Amino acid sequence: MTSTRCERHGQVELGVIEHEGRDFVALGASVIGRSITGYTKEERNGICLTTWCGKTMLGSRSEIVERYWEGAVALVFRLPRGRFIVGYALGEDGMLFRGELIDNSTDDDARHHARSLADHFAELDAEDEEAFQTELVEN
Numbered sequence: 001m002t003s004t005r006c007e008r009h010g011q012v013e014l015g016v017i018e019h020e021g022r023d024f025v026a027l028g029a030s031v032i033g034r035s036i037t038g039y040t041k042e043e044r045n046g047i048c049l050t051t052w053c054g055k056t057m058l059g060s061r062s063e064i065v066e067r068y069w070e071g072a073v074a075l076v077f078r079l080p081r082g083r084f085i086v087g088y089a090l091g092e093d094g095m096l097f098r099g100e101l102i103d104n105s106t107d108d109d110a111r112h113h114a115r116s117l118a119d120h121f122a123e124l125d126a127e128d129e130e131a132f133q134t135e136l137v138e139n
Contacts, residue, residue, distance in 0.1 A: 006053035015052035028052030034101045036085055040075075042093040047075065049085070049097055058085065064092070065114045072125075074118035075099070076110045086114035088121040 006028060007014045013028035029038040029051040038049035038057050046062040058077055065074040073092060077085040079101075087099015098121055102113055 004053075006051060013051050013053070026052075029057055031057075036087070036097070036099050036101065038097045040089045040092055040095050040097050047089075047092055049077065063111075065111045066118065068118065068122055071095075072118070072122060074111075074114040076107075076114050078107075078110075082106075084110040084113075086110050086117060088114075088118035090125075 002017065002019045004018075005016050007016060011031040013030060015026050015028040017024045017026075027037070029049075030036070036049070036057075039052060039054075040047050041050045041054070041056075043059075047064070048056055048060075048062070049058040050056055061078045063076045063078075065076055067073055071091040073089050075087055075089055075097065079085065082104050084102050084105055085099050086102060087097055089095050089097040099114075099117060102110060105113070
C-alpha cells in the first residue's frame with residue numbers, strides 16, 4: 001500500500017511517500033529568506049501557490065509573464081505595498097514553482113525580474129535534462 005503525508009520543519013515542508021514499508025522523502029514547499037518554492041494550482045481567478053500537500057501558501061493576483069517550452073511559465077504574484085513574488089514554474093497546475101520575494105518594485109520591474117529568473121531556471125532544467133539523457137544513453 002502507498003500513502004503520502006507532509007511534515008513541516010519550520011518554513012520547510014517535506015513530502016513523504018510510504019511505499020511497501022519504505023519512506024521516500026522529497027523537499028516540498030519552503031520559504032527560506034527571500035527564496036520561495038511551492039507548487040502551482042489553477043483556480044478561477046488565476047494561479048495560486050500551494051504546498052506539496054495542496055494547502056494554499058499564497059492566494060493573490062497572478063500573471064503569466066511568458067510561456068516557455070513544454071508548458072513552463074514565468075509568473076508574477078502581486079502583494080500589497082509594491083511587493084511581488086516572481087519566478088518560474090514548470091507548468092500552470094500542480095507543477096514546481098521556484099521564485100523570490102522582491103520589494104519596492106513596479107509591475108514592469110517585477111515582470112522583468114520574473115523573466116530573468118525563468119531564463120536562469122530554464123537553463124538549469126535544460127542542463128539537467130541533457131545530463132539525464134546522456135546518462136541514459138551511457139547506461
